[in-house]
Amino acid sequence: MRTQVAIIGGGPSGLLLSQLLNKAGIGTVVLERRTREYVLSRIRAGVLEWGTVELLRTAGAGDRMDREGIVHDGCYLSTAKGMFHVDFKKRVGKQVMIYGQTEVTRDLYDAQEALGATVIHEAEDVALHDVDGDAPYVTYTRDGQEYRIDCDYIAGCDGFHGVSRPTIPESIRTEYERVYPFGWLGILAETPPCADELIYANHPRGFALASMRNPNLTRYYIQVPLTDKVEDWSDDAFWAELKARLPKEVAEGMVTGPSIEKSIAPLRSFVSEPMRWGRLFLCGDSAHIVPPTGAKGLNLAASDVHYLFEGLKAFYQAGDASGLDRYSEVALARVWKATRFSWWMTTSMHRFPDQSEFDQHIQESELEYLAGSAVAQAAMAENYVGLPFDE
Ligand code: FAD
Numbered sequence: 001m002r003t004q005v006a007i008i009g010g011g012p013s014g015l016l017l018s019q020l021l022n023k024a025g026i027g028t029v030v031l032e033r034r035t036r037e038y039v040l041s042r043i044r045a046g047v048l049e050w051g052t053v054e055l056l057r058t059a060g061a062g063d064r065m066d067r068e069g070i071v072h073d074g075c076y077l078s079t080a081k082g083m084f085h086v087d088f089k090k091r092v093g094k095q096v097m098i099y100g101q102t103e104v105t106r107d108l109y110d111a112q113e114a115l116g117a118t119v120i121h122e123a124e125d126v127a128l129h130d131v132d133g134d135a136p137y138v139t140y141t142r143d144g145q146e147y148r149i150d151c152d153y154i155a156g157c158d159g160f161h162g163v164s165r166p167t168i169p170e171s172i173r174t175e176y177e178r179v180y181p182f183g184w185l186g187i188l189a190e191t192p193p194c195a196d197e198l199i200y201a202n203h204p205r206g207f208a209l210a211s212m213r214n215p216n217l218t219r220y221y222i223q224v225p226l227t228d229k230v231e232d233w234s235d236d237a238f239w240a241e242l243k244a245r246l247p248k249e250v251a252e253g254m255v256t257g258p259s260i261e262k263s264i265a266p267l268r269s270f271v272s273e274p275m276r277w278g279r280l281f282l283c284g285d286s287a288h289i290v291p292p293t294g295a296k297g298l299n300l301a302a303s304d305v306h307y308l309f310e311g312l313k314a315f316y317q318a319g320d321a322s323g324l325d326r327y328s329e330v331a332l333a334r335v336w337k338a339t340r341f342s343w344w345m346t347t348s349m350h351r352f353p354d355q356s357e358f359d360q361h362i363q364e365s366e367l368e369y370l371a372g373s374a375v376a377q378a379a380m381a382e383n384y385v386g387l388p389f390d391e
Pocket residue numbers: 008009010011012013014031032033034039043044045046047101123126157158159160161162163264265283284285286292294295296297298299301
């Protein structure tokens with residue numbers, strides 16, 4: 001088989017890239033290791049930056065999001081001194097959309113199907129070949145048979161544990177990493193949200209986040225030690241701990257119920273440079289991971305896709321390769337800014353096991369400053385709603 005762009009990974013970045021390219025008349029094949037049902041069963045991000053919203057609309061996959069998504073003007077931050085609101089709309093004139101990654105992925109699969117795009121599931125042993133030459137190709141097996149796809153370019157959209165990043169020789173790659181000494185225990189429950197917008201809570205017992213998916217579906221997280229296991233946490237224990245970390249008035253009004261999903265995610269910051277090697281371009285989690293505190297992971301995947309799509313479009317439609325040549329540099333500039341913001345929100349909002357009294361005072365004054373400064377709130381808002389896509 002031959003295609004123009006072979007895309008490894010059928011998560012949000014691979015599907016969004018494929019959708020945009022197909023709409024622009026550029027041929028793709030998406031190779032996904034898992035089944036569609038498995039991909040759709042992963043509960044992950046919930047907040048879309050406006051740039052992501054607009055990209056989904058451009059891709060022709062935004063109709064249900066526009067009908068069912070919930071637009072938020074800001075969020076709440078809860079501290080020992082009380083709760084305050086950061087109004088993104090007032091501070092920087094932008095909002096965010098509450099719409100789950102599961103729904104984004106489902107809409108992209110449907111849109112791909114409507115276009116007749118090729119998405120191959122259960123592709124095993126995917127391998128990338130001659131990536132630094134002029135005739136790259138990808139091989140995989142399915143149902144015990146081996147296949148080969150020749151292509152012009154390969155997009156590595158296969159997440160942190162994928163095969164694309166390790167294809168780049170170690171001598172070319174530089175990896176930067178910070179692993180945080182705690183995880184997030186998250187649950188999904190069919191209950192109404194406890195507040196009109198998200199609440200990020202800094203509490204002596206640890207961080208907590210009250211989020212939502214729709215008027216009868218809530219997503220809550222609490223910081224837990226890395227040694228904790230999901231089985232250690234009954235629903236009752238989770239709700240009790242969550243309530244202890246949220247403001248009293250919120251906890252009192254909270255509706256609880258059985259969890260329909262419960263999982264623990266470790267927190268890390270990770271960036272691998274460069275994001276291009278020869279004819280391979282890395283996109284999304286295959287190149288970088290942020291801790292979830294700033295809701296940036298999925299949105300960063302979308303901005304990578306934006307830059308790569310524009311680069312490929314200019315190449316195929318006008319013979320202009322300059323966007324592809326600048327892809328790594330331009331994408332990484334935005335990646336590092338989101339990495340900084342996610343690190344800042346994570347360090348400001350969590351209790352660290354080795355936090356000294358000095359560290360504690362710095363953290364409290366950081367949040368006190370944010371509570372009282374319109375300028376600090378504007379800086380937070382500008383990053384939370386998403387920095388512009390630089391051209
Ligand atoms: P992925 O979603 O990882 O998709 C990669 C795809 O490639 C997968 O479908 C995978 O099956 C496939 N693949 C992997 N290896 C191969 C291979 N060898 N061959 C073929 N296919 C392959 N972000 C937030 O903003 N908020 C959150 O609350 C949040 N929670 C998260 C919780 C967890 C447990 C994780 C792992 C991430 C979370 N994220 C969150 C981050 C966000 O979900 C990711 O940034 C986003 O999914 C990145 O999309 P992606 O398409 O680049 O990668």
